[in-house]
Amino acid sequence: MLYTIVLLPVLFLLVLPVLNIVVLTFFDSNLSESIASMSTDLFMLLLKSLAISGIVAFISTFIGIVLGFSLYKSDIKYRNVFRLLILIPLFISPYILAVAWKDISVLIFDIDTSLFKKTYSFIGMILVHSTIYSPLSILIIGSALSNISKQMEESALLIGGFKDMFFKILLPLIRPSIITSFVLILIFSISEFSVPAFLGIRVFTTEIFTQFSAFYNHNLAMLQSLLLIFICVFLLVSERKRISNSVFLSIGTRGKEVKLYSSRKIVIFSYIILSFTIVFTVFVPLSILVYQSFRTGTSKFMEALSLLLPTISDSTLLAILGSIISVFIGFVAAYYSEVLNKKLMNLMLLILFAIPSTIFGIALIKFYNNSILNFIYSSFGILIIGYVGKYSFISTKLIGNSIKQIPKSLEEAAVIQGIGFFKRIRKIIVPLVLPSIFASFIINFLFCFGDLGISIMVYPPGTEIMPIKVFTIMANAPESLTSSMALIVFLVTILLISLLFFIFKKIIAKYNVNY
Amino acid sequence: MQSIMSIIKLKNISHWYSDNRVLDNLNLEIEKNKITYILGSSGSGKTTILRLIAGLEVPDKGEIYIQNIKVSETNKIIVTPDKRQLGYIFQDLALWPHLTVYENISFSLKNMNKSEIEGEVKGILSLFGLDDYLQKFPHQLSGGQQQMVAIARALALKPKILLMDEPLASLDVKSKRKILDYIVSIKEKYDLTIVYVTHDHREAFAIADNIVVINEGKIQESGTAEKIKNSTNDFVKYFIEW
Numbered sequence: 001m002l003y004t005i006v007l008l009p010v011l012f013l014l015v016l017p018v019l020n021i022v023v024l025t026f027f028d029s030n031l032s033e034s035i036a037s038m039s040t041d042l043f044m045l046l047l048k049s050l051a052i053s054g055i056v057a058f059i060s061t062f063i064g065i066v067l068g069f070s071l072y073k074s075d076i077k078y079r080n081v082f083r084l085l086i087l088i089p090l091f092i093s094p095y096i097l098a099v100a101w102k103d104i105s106v107l108i109f110d111i112d113t114s115l116f117k118k119t120y121s122f123i124g125m126i127l128v129h130s131t132i133y134s135p136l137s138i139l140i141i142g143s144a145l146s147n148i149s150k151q152m153e154e155s156a157l158l159i160g161g162f163k164d165m166f167f168k169i170l171l172p173l174i175r176p177s178i179i180t181s182f183v184l185i186l187i188f189s190i191s192e193f194s195v196p197a198f199l200g201i202r203v204f205t206t207e208i209f210t211q212f213s214a215f216y217n218h219n220l221a222m223l224q225s226l227l228l229i230f231i232c233v234f235l236l237v238s239e240r241k242r243i244s245n246s247v248f249l250s251i252g253t254r255g256k257e258v259k260l261y262s263s264r265k266i267v268i269f270s271y272i273i274l275s276f277t278i279v280f281t282v283f284v285p286l287s288i289l290v291y292q293s294f295r296t297g298t299s300k301f302m303e304a305l306s307l308l309l310p311t312i313s314d315s316t317l318l319a320i321l322g323s324i325i326s327v328f329i330g331f332v333a334a335y336y337s338e339v340l341n342k343k344l345m346n347l348m349l350l351i352l353f354a355i356p357s358t359i360f361g362i363a364l365i366k367f368y369n370n371s372i373l374n375f376i377y378s379s380f381g382i383l384i385i386g387y388v389g390k391y392s393f394i395s396t397k398l399i400g401n402s403i404k405q406i407p408k409s410l411e412e413a414a415v416i417q418g419i420g421f422f423k424r425i426r427k428i429i430v431p432l433v434l435p436s437i438f439a440s441f442i443i444n445f446l447f448c449f450g451d452l453g454i455s456i457m458v459y460p461p462g463t464e465i466m467p468i469k470v471f472t473i474m475a476n477a478p479e480s481l482t483s484s485m486a487l488i489v490f491l492v493t494i495l496l497i498s499l500l501f502f503i504f505k506k507i508i509a510k511y512n513v514n515y
Numbered sequence: 516m517q518s519i520m521s522i523i524k525l526k527n528i529s530h531w532y533s534d535n536r537v538l539d540n541l542n543l544e545i546e547k548n549k550i551t552y553i554l555g556s557s558g559s560g561k562t563t564i565l566r567l568i569a570g571l572e573v574p575d576k577g578e579i580y581i582q583n584i585k586v587s588e589t590n591k592i593i594v595t596p597d598k599r600q601l602g603y604i605f606q607d608l609a610l611w612p613h614l615t616v617y618e619n620i621s622f623s624l625k626n627m628n629k630s631e632i633e634g635e636v637k638g639i640l641s642l643f644g645l646d647d648y649l650q651k652f653p654h655q656l657s658g659g660q661q662q663m664v665a666i667a668r669a670l671a672l673k674p675k676i677l678l679m680d681e682p683l684a685s686l687d688v689k690s691k692r693k694i695l696d697y698i699v700s701i702k703e704k705y706d707l708t709i710v711y712v713t714h715d716h717r718e719a720f721a722i723a724d725n726i727v728v729i730n731e732g733k734i735q736e737s738g739t740a741e742k743i744k745n746s747t748n749d750f751v752k753y754f755i756e757w
């Protein structure tokens with residue numbers, strides 16, 4: 001019943017628009033013309049995008065293995081501090097880092113006049129994407145590493161040395177997570193819009209955007225979209241089993257014994273590599289943003305502040321609404337999939353998640369931009385629909401992992417005692433998964449708050465939200481103003497997360513969920 | 516066994532998990548106000564029998580009667596678990612970890628005001644010697660105490676039948692004995708029928724009124740401890756040797 005009530009809007013408001021562009025594209029009378037206009041140039045572009053994202057996925061996954069081990073398996077002090085700092089790039093909007101690295105390259109290489117501009121910007125995109133997605137890989141692989149039983153490693157250590165154990169036991173055991181990490185990052189990178197947009201790089205997503213918004217070549221844009229949707233959905237669905245079995249964030253898993261390595265060599269290596277990464281991915285970009293913002297005094301920063309201040313409330317409100325709805329849908333999908341084995345909604349959300357945001361944006365425009373649905377199209381509603389469609393799967397995944405860990409008997413005991421469905425959900429399931437509900441709320445919030453790909457397509461005129469403001473002003477503003485805006489977005493993001501974290505900690509403390 | 520006396524009746528019950536047949540045309544009657552032990556090695560289908568009686572599992576074939584009312588039939592639950600007037604002690608106890616002992620027990624009490632609930636819960640808890648643990652959480656109690664809370668919780672709604680799934684498996688001999696004595700005494704006090712599942716035949720011989728030995732989803736022997744001890748069934752002989 002509840003399932004149907006949630007599933008119907010998911011189908012009609014989120015999935016139908018995507019089906020719609022598929023149908024529109026195939027029944028387009030100019031289909032052959034459009035296909036003809038997909039020149040070899042376009043396929044080269046697709047290959048180039050795939051190559052860039054492949055490199056990003058490879059680098060990030062490699063970093064994920066090395067740093068995942070350092071962070072989760074070596075006997076370092078201040079592990080939680082390291083973990084928090086390492087994860088920062090994952091939690092700030094990609095374009096902030098893009099702006100920062102653009103600043104750096106301008107400072108060092110004077111890129112704007114350089115002959116190598118093109119090459120550098122690709123390197124820039126690989127660099128920024130690797131920075132953003134490595135933490136994800138560290139999370140996935142690190143969680144897998146800490147799920148390996150202590151005995152298994154120790155018995156291997158008794159037979160061979162550390163090297164043997166690492167290559168013959170650990171790596172094979174975490175192979176599913178390595179593949180998951182590679183595939184996910186490949187999809188994320190090839191669908192990502194804001195970094196190439198900010199760096200001014202022509203890749204497949206930015207090309208679709210240009211065709212759609214600049215040349216109004218909707219049919220071609222949709223055809224290109226379909227190609228990319230197909231690639232992403234194919235990759236994700238073919239890896240669905242592996243992805244749904246990998247752990248990601250293990251929130252609230254209780255005391256499992258993890259083998260920690262305390263040899264001097266390993267520990268010192270870990271400290272060095274972790275510190276270097278944090279300096280390189282967090283401190284350098286931030287310092288450069290600060291430097292650029294205040295190089296010529298505080299006037300640019302104040303100007304940026306006055307530009308962005310009016311956008312904060314709308315951006316925050318939209319992101320909060322979007323993540324509340326996403327968490328709700330995610331919870332329902334997760335509960336029905338884990339407890340009652342109804343997996344349809346999960347699959348829908350997974351596919352929506354795999355669709356690049358610019359393309360989802362196009363789908364929404366094509367579906368909602370008509371006289372009947374215009375009340376949604378011309379309001380904030382369209383943004384909320386976009387966020388919810390794109391990001392609900394994250395909640396499903398995180399909350400589902402937690403629900404899986406609740407013994408079925410806890411609910412059955414309540415069934416026998418005549419506790420009704422909603423009371424069981426409210427008083428038993430929800431309190432027990434509260435930490436992951438909050439975690440997924442925060443993560444959803446960050447994604448909505450930093451989203452550019454969907455927003456730039458669908459935002460109704462007159463809306464002021466942060467990423468769009470930064471993006472549109474950047475086009476014809478001095479570098480220092482953009483840097484100041486990126487810095488402000490970063491500070492606001494950190495402030496909001498801290499605030500949410502503080503509130504949630506208070507609420508969680510009320511429940512005895514950390515038993 | 517006269518069928519007039521039986522409070523639970525399983526008729527021609529078969530049950531599968533995907534293509535693994537767990538119960539094979541099982542016929543079983545449980546006598547009223549007695550302690551019946553279902554004895555069998557692990558994986559023999561004991562838990563499945565309890566779950567079928569409770570209505571947590573739908574029989575793939577056959578019928579189940581409780582107090583002469585048909586509660587389940589092939590692929591159908593006729594009377595839902597909460598209407599079967601039974602208490603269930605799960606193998607893992609299933610105490611709600613985020614609720615205190617008091618909340619665990621008061622959780623299902625309805626149609627009472629606050630002070631009535633308080634009186635009720637305190638009454639039950641003092642019966643089980645748990646007066647000092649009202650505000651404790653399950654993980655702050657010993658295994659034996661958790662056991663007592665689970666039983667107290669199951670009895671809060673005054674069921675006619677108590678289903679117990681190897682609840683004492685993890686306890687030491689002394690606590691086990693103490694709780695078994697309790698179980699016998701509450702049976703008298705509450706006028707209960709108890710169905711108790713275990714793989715430990717010594718426990719069964721010590722307190723069972725009736726014993727049913729099952730293996731691979733089929734009943735091998737049933738009757739009093741004396742009858743089981745003298746059984747000529749090969750499996751039963753083998754089973755109680757150990």
Ligand SMILES: Nc1ncnc2c1ncn2[C@@H]1O[C@H](COP(=O)(O)OP(=O)(O)O)[C@@H](O)[C@H]1O
Nearest residue numbers: 532533537555556557558559560561562563564
């Ligand atoms: N939910 C389930 N899904 C699949 N197989 C199950 C399930 N529950 C039990 N089984 C299988 O059914 C058989 C009997 O299980 P169970 O009734 O739990 O036995 P017992 O309680 O005697 O150990 C076992 O082989 C077990 O693996």
Ligand SMILES: [Mg+2]
Nearest residue numbers: 558561562606
């Ligand atoms: Mg069992």
